[in-house]
Amino acid sequence: MESGRCSGPALLEEINRHPCYNEEAHRYFARMHLPVAPACNIQCRYCNRKFDCVNESRPGVVSEVLTPDQADKKVRGVAAQLMQLSVVGIAGPGDPLANPDRTFETFRKVRSGVPDVNLCLSTNGLTLLEHLDVIEELGIRHVTITINAIDPEIGSRIYAWVYDNGVRYEGKEAAELLISRQLAGLKALSERGVLCKVNSVLIPGVNDVHLPEVSKTVKSLGAALHNVTPLIVAPGSPYEQEGQRAPRPKELHALQEICGQEGMKIMRHCRQCRADAIGLLGQDRSADFTWESIEQAPPLNLEAREQLQASLDEKIRQRQQRRRGPDPEIIASDSSEAARFITRVAVATRGSGKVNLHFGHAQEFMIYESDGFTVKLLGVRKIQSYCHGRAECNGDKEATLREICSILGDCQILLCSGIGDHPRKQLQRAGIVPIVRKGDAENLILESSRYSHYFQNHFNSKG
Structure with a gap:
């Protein structure tokens, strides 16, 4: 990192328990988003904020906007029950810094009530420079800034308007104005030692060619992580009306x-969470923490929380040691076909680094590549689940299955805890080999990738 104090061991310590900043941490540590900031000071052309849609999973969507007092009460109740909760963030549903009083009052209450959690803030960056001192004062160590462009010409195709100090700007x-504030805010935060992540929405035909320049620029200004996410066209947004398409998985990966x-x-495990999400990434449990459950929560036990989280730290260390892989000379000396075969594997998982989800219930797949010795996460691909249960399986399942086969079309293997005969056969026809196993995902990826050439030859010979 070119600027700031967060580098080397200090950086590793900061991100150790943050599921967004650390790929390993997201399997074990949970986050909680507090929806206390309803207002926004910019209008993105892909966004249409709705506060009451429980079935949508995208940024800017919440079921209920909380007051700071309600948020404080909810954090205490969740932290007492969800012992692996390590991060409390504010990400909307509008922009937290367009609601500074509500946002910082909430953070002060959380810091007092549950002092062992990390505080995290997400913002469009328009007014970031005005709040640097209070961010540092409250110990907010992680800030995410959404920067979709550094060229105003391109930005004018993304932002419909910006509202600043009583004046509305367009085009x-x-x-x-927005870009200049974002870049200055990023530089200032990184110089103060705050860990900054930059989110960028990939918009085909708008900023796709431009984003590598964005990545290079934000790195030079001190960003620790760049999260390029696929466009989600919100219902009723300007982009939906214009027919703007979302990127394909291959475009995002490239x-x-x-x-x-x-x-x-590069962050590859983002789930583009709701602004009221609770739990592990990809496993939103916000519906479990009703006000009734909060009222009945046991007293907060900080010692028990630290013991549990320390045990999770150890699991992460063990996983990191296993992922270092064998000596490169060992790999080079193995001239077998399996050692040279790069395999792409889709994994159905409920989290915790396990293959533990039935194919029909998956709403996303983790995508990995492996050469039989090492494993690399490529990203997450969202899908419409094939079946939600017998009461909800009356839709066009064949169309859904064709779409899943298309989304996973570049994968050779799919790991899941179960799958029906029909989807199994359809996946095989698409060149994807379903393997039903349960257990540690990376071990199963390594094992299956070593035999991938055999599976492919076997099924190809059967047509």
Whole structure:
């Protein structure tokens, strides 16, 4: 990192328990988003905030906007029950810094009531420079800034308007103001030692070619992590009305690879969470923590929380040691076909680094690549689940299955805890080998990838 104090061991310590900043941590540590910030000071053309849609999973969507007092009460209740909760963040449903009083009052209450959690803030960055001192004062050590462009011409195609100090700006003027504030805020935060993650939404035909330049620029200003996410076109948004398409998985992966070539660390496990999400990434448990359950929560036990989280730290250390893989000379000396075969594997998982989910219930797949010796996470692919249960299986399942086969079309293997005969056969026809196993995902990926050439030859010979 070119600026700031967060590098080397200090950086590792900061991200050790943050599931967004640490790929290993997201399997074990939970986060909680507090929806206390309803107002927003910019209008993105892909966004349409709704507060009452429980079935949508995208940023800007919540079921209930909380007051700071309600948020404080809920954090205490959740922390007493969800012992692996390590991060409390504010990400909306609007922009937290467009609601500074509500946002910082909430953070103060959380810091007092549950002092062992890390505080995290997500913002569009328009007013970031105004709040640097209070961010540092409250010990907010992680800030995410959404930066979709550094060229105002491109930004004018992403932002409909920007509202600042009572003045509404539009077009290139709006984008120029926003971008200048974002970049200055990022630089200032990183110089103060705050860990900064930059989110960028990949919008085909708008900023896709431009994002590598964004990645290079934010890295030079001190960003620790770049998270390139696929566009989600919100219902009723300007982009939906214009027919703007979302990127395909191959487009997202290719762009992530390009952005990572300059040495920038790329986040690949993002779930584009709701602004009221609770639990592990990809396993939102917000519906479990009703006000009734909060009222009945046991007293907060900070010692028990630390013991549990220390045990999770050890699990992460063990996983990291296993992932280092064998000596490169051992790999080079193995000239077998399996050792040279790069396999792409889709994994159905409920979390915790396990293959533990039935194919029909999956709403996303973790995508990995392996050469039989090492495992690399490529990203997450969202799907419409094939079946939610007998009462909800009356839709066009064949169309859903065809879509899943298309989304996973570049994968050779799918790992899941179970699968029906029909989807198994359809996946095989698409060149994807379903393997039903339960257990540690990375061990099963390594094992299956070593035999991938055999599986492919076997099924190809059967047509």
